Amino acid sequence: MWTKTSCLSAAILLAAGGAQMAHADAQLLKKTCGSCHSETDNQLSRISGQRKSPEGWMMTIVRMQHQHGLQVSVEDRRAIVQFLADTQGLAPAEAAPFRYALEKDPNHVETFEEPMASMCARCHTGARVGLQRRTADEWLIHMDFHVGNYPTIEYQALGRDREWYKIAREEIAPYLAAAYPLETSEWDSWQEAEKVPVAGDWIVITELPGVGEAYGRLSVSGDASPYQVAGTLMSADGQGRSVSGTMNLYTGYEWRATLDIDGQDYRQVLAVSEDGTTLAGRQFQRDHDSLGGSLRGVRADQPGVMLGTVPSAVPAGSATVQVVGSGLDGLSASNGSASANTYGAAVALETEGNGFVTLSTDAGEAKVAYYTTIDGIAVDPAFTIARIGGGSEVGPEAVPAHFRAIGLWNGPDGAPGTEDDVRIGRVNAEWTVTNLHEHAAKMEDAGYAGQIDDTGIFTPAVAGPNAERPFSTNNAGELTVVADAMGQSGSATLIVTVQRFIDPPIR
Template sequence: MLAPLLATSVLSASIVVAQVKTDNEADLDPADWIEREAGIPVTDKLTIEKCGSCHAPDDKGNLSRISWIRATPEGWSQAIKRMVKLNGLSITPQEARDVVKYLGTWHGLSPEEAKPVMYFTERRIQDETIIPNEAVQHGCASCHAFAQPMSSRRSRREWGLLQNMHKALYSQADYQMSQPAEGQPEPEDSSKKPITRGEVALDWLSKEANLHSATWADWRPRIRTPKLAGTWVLSGKLRGQGRFVGEMTIAPAGDDFTTTTTLRSLETGQTMTRSGKGLVYAGYSWRGTSTGSGQPAKPDDMAGTLRETMWFAPDQSSAQGRWYWGEYHEFGVDVTMTRVTGGPVLAAVSPLGVKTGSKGTDLHIYGASLPSDLSTADLDFGGGVTVRKVTVLSPGEAVATIDVSPQAIVGLHDVALNGTVLPKALPVYRSVDYMKVTPETALAHLGGIKYGKGYEQFEATAWSKGPDGKPGTDDDFPIMPVDANWAMKEFPTVTYDNDIKFVGQLDNAGFFTPNVEGPNPERRFSRNNYGEVWIVATAKTLNGKDGKPLSAQAYLVTTVPAYKRWDQPEVSQ
């Protein structure tokens, strides 16, 4: 179980200068391996002062352990917490922030390394697709997301020491890693032990998550103080509340930034303002908070305080990420931003989904610096879509009246304004073929008496089978949200199941509120209010080919609260 529980641990740290795999490495404890990889020197005085008494320096400026690890800001923050709890580190909150900012920048990840695992820091719940094989899955991702180890880079020796730390702290980790690896041949010599999951994981991570990657070597000399001040056009989506457009103004505040954001709902037209602050690690990795101007009236109210995690492109022209909040981080706005530099910027179009053969559809185009003399010749929506008229309402909004040919190419069309392109922004469909409910699998937590509830918001979306005409293939695409009626249906697991009576309430907008925690005397065996149900959406106006309303369902597990919470069980006492 390889997690980026970074830096010095309960294991000894020796002064090292590099590492290669020696002939007898397999017979040695990783603490006894010889380091031959070059370390990354630590140059920050505060980091040396706070860490150097335990992490011994060498004549090249390396600090033991630290110089052979790179990690995200969250990883280094986690390491400092462990040093405080387990090793007696004395450090003030401001000093800790400064050390994390240095290490998260100069001993961090390259943009290319960080982007595939941003979902981890964005607190997204999703199926992981980056796990390379079954042995690594069981060895590293049985107890936590695989994105956790992949949020760091280490020398081979450091990956070995991390395995040691897991074995020392978690008995289950020792068992998991010592099991024979899946997919490996049996040893020809019956006296030899089979290759273990831990060995496979160590070899894979040493190669694919190595300390000195090509992308890090490319990025390190390019790290610079981010110049983000100015106006950014923003588009976002919140499940159950639809899409938003707006602007964020970023202003410098010392080494950090302040923000003012204006958002407009494309569903209701409501506008809202937010103010916040943020900082950037490694020249691209934004962490911030912002607060709305009103008092939240419901759990997923946009007026609440949001934590912002965003990945800025290396050229600092665009950004993407998630702004999340909620007791379990279950609510979050998917955000894309583009810097305003004087030329036209495209952010979104509305409504989503135009049908082949339709005529006279008014398509609203949102962005910034839209030219007042915008003409039909300036806009291009791809094959089969003809622009008949354009009206510019403001520099941030225009309306294009379009016709869609019956032979128009089905799929996600680009929206282009001369040389400015908003990719895959306009779904063109021939028919609504089926419907999906998202999330397809969901988790809610009981609460409300002593513990916080963990809510869930469901959404119904219409889908096209795509050009190949086959459902469930890679060319399928979403068309538009669907107005639906919502209901719960029993998911039978035992003969006396009656979960829909106890797990909670589902409103007419697909918002699920779990029941309270605790034993329920009205339930058989006084069980808690946990359970499993189907969440069923039935379209109000869309019918399938059989003439009946389209329907879809999702699976929901309502479970007990997280009675204890910690980011590191070994130091939370």
């Protein structure tokens, strides 16, 4: 358990060792980059005028390798990314609006105002811009970089409808310099803030593709990156899955873990709260980042914190619900009996009909639904894309999509499909795909684009021309995904599109 005294002692030790490491990494940066970037007042040109996320710095270094012949070992590259992210990163508040891009959330739909939407977010996410901070001069140079690196930018289909370069320099660069400046109060405050050591035990709630809702306990050990991570994740049926791997902590809060979970490789892209007590982000399969789910965590020594329940809703009758959290020794339930355990507390229920069980601690309340009937189903996400793939040694693999069925009750107005509908939680469903519209039916998209399994995972078909289809077109298609459960049905839209051949860490 981390006490204030132990945190302070650890912080002092880390500060002493960290100063030596920081000096060594600063020298490594100069040695690696100084032959091209001139040094003035102990600062390297171009580099000193920017701040980025860990992924942003990694992309920059890899570009230097590919386009300018930079020679750097994997170990040194990691050390430089660590140093730059720690000293020229983003404050938690600066990164927060754009975390969906770092977490590779496949279902987030961006909205940016003009002219940035057309000038920047046509070719890459707007988040890629928002995850940088630069001086006004650097933003101007960045406009020139685009023309130099992509000389046809004003003649491409998405650029020739405007004077791209003129607008970029006269409108976009000044806008970005004001919206995303190098010097900010958020970064100054974060640099001065005391960083809480990340080592210790964390209680987490998440989901595993093909398995469902899950919870567990992760133990982090070590004094600096890479930390060691070990633990267990439990599914709703009580089956445990071992977790092991490593985690790098950047900028004092950016958690990046590579884990083996029961033989499957996973990545975690999480943010530690500024007070060091909670975690939030996304966990996904390393080879298929579209397959994953949100992850939230809390330090195991925090009092009275409830993250959620597994399952999120239960059929009426006899059931055991795991209340996931920390410090739940005093948990009480409006129905059934609660007993604390290593993941929070288990509650044994005996229920009838439809309703909620209220869970209470001194720190607050939460509810879990029980049901005999439902009034409807919402399919999450309501809209997403998948990508055909495979079929060759060089092409990208298929990108699957993951759907969940959420049970609904009509709200106080008694009408379905209105704002007061109550989402009760995950329900088991039967999954099918149909053609989205008349043209999709004519092209037989549902027969060619891919298949969905009984866990809601859609696997797209192989890429490439298909002689069985009109015009020998590929296996892309437009589909309706249908979930049926307990006499109710819900649907979502799925676009199965072509491959993504260039897939950088920040899209």
